Amino acid sequence: MTVMEAAAEEQKSIQMSGRDPQAQPFFAVKDLHAYYGESYIVQGVSFDIRHGEILALLGRNGAGKTSTLRTIARLDDPALHRGEIWLEGEPVHRMRSFQAARAGIQLVPEDRRIIQGLSVEENLTLAQVAPGTGWDLDRIYAHFPRLAERRGQEGTTLSGGEQQMLAIARALARDLKLLLLDEPYEGLAPVIVQEIERILNEIKELGITTVIVEQNAVAALKLADRAVILDTGEVAFAGTARDVLDNAELRQEYLAI
Numbered sequence: 001m002t003v004m005e006a007a008a009e010e011q012k013s014i015q016m017s018g019r020d021p022q023a024q025p026f027f028a029v030k031d032l033h034a035y036y037g038e039s040y041i042v043q044g045v046s047f048d049i050r051h052g053e054i055l056a057l058l059g060r061n062g063a064g065k066t067s068t069l070r071t072i073a074r075l076d077d078p079a080l081h082r083g084e085i086w087l088e089g090e091p092v093h094r095m096r097s098f099q100a101a102r103a104g105i106q107l108v109p110e111d112r113r114i115i116q117g118l119s120v121e122e123n124l125t126l127a128q129v130a131p132g133t134g135w136d137l138d139r140i141y142a143h144f145p146r147l148a149e150r151r152g153q154e155g156t157t158l159s160g161g162e163q164q165m166l167a168i169a170r171a172l173a174r175d176l177k178l179l180l181l182d183e184p185y186e187g188l189a190p191v192i193v194q195e196i197e198r199i200l201n202e203i204k205e206l207g208i209t210t211v212i213v214e215q216n217a218v219a220a221l222k223l224a225d226r227a228v229i230l231d232t233g234e235v236a237f238a239g240t241a242r243d244v245l246d247n248a249e250l251r252q253e254y255l256a257i
């Protein structure tokens with residue numbers, strides 16, 4: 001076979017498989033090592049995500065899930081000492097947190113960070129001040145009717161579940177390419193969890209690439225396409241969400257479910 005023929009063959013096999021082995025994944029972290037001061041916490045984490053995929057990042061308490069999300073969002077703590085973070089070919093590992101946000105990485109932290117003294121609507125419009133806006137208010141209110149009803153209410157007086165909705169809505173109001181959700185169901189009553197699940201399913205339908213961290217692993221796995229399980233800052237397992245749901249040993253060892 002000549003070189004030209006080999007190239008044509010390869011092109012054909014790529015077209016048939018629908019995947020280019022040379023193509024960059026939409027998002028990838030490679031060998032991340034991050035520290036809080038002297039404490040070595042994220043110890044060589046690697047994974048990648050295709051466009052529109054939902055990845056569940058799971059593991060026991062203290063496994064390093066929040067630290068991994070914070071590292072990806074380029075917050076000051078933990079400090080990234082080694083490794084690479086790529087979003088659509090952009091080197092996020094070379095960015096500061098505001099640049100990562102501008103590049104489309106939006107972290108919804110566990111504590112939600114609703115801004116005191118601002119109404120629901122003001123919290124949302126403030127999120128749209130940054131260049132490259134996302135959803136407009138009409139679109140947000142169509143997906144979050146509870147927020148529409150409470151648009152004039154001070155954000156910090158919302159219930160826990162409503163604050164979670166506002167935190168997610170605020171990420172959607174920004175230029176969003178990768179959504180990082182840290183325990184979106186934490187501390188919420190089952191009926192509110194269902195409502196947040198509905199919203200996350202809508203987000204999934206829209207093809208928004210997402211990493212979800214959840215103690216409620218079953219709920220996260222129902223939503224996710226793939227799963228990564230962390231154990232003491234390292235990847236203990238990577239596979240499909242189905243693989244984890246079907247593997248009792250794995251669930252017991254790392255997730256206690």
Ligand SMILES: Nc1ncnc2c1ncn2[C@@H]1O[C@H](COP(=O)(O)OP(=O)(O)OP(=O)(O)O)[C@@H](O)[C@H]1O
Pocket residue numbers: 036039041059060061062063064065066067068077215
């Ligand atoms: N600011 C900090 N300074 C020092 N160590 C920290 C800090 N924040 C977290 N750690 C440590 O890093 C490790 C990983 O914490 P992290 O919050 O990433 O875990 P997690 O998987 O999100 O756990 P959880 O399920 O409890 O939220 C833990 O041992 C924790 O004590």
Ligand SMILES: [Mg+2]
Pocket residue numbers: 065066067
């Ligand atoms: Mg955490």
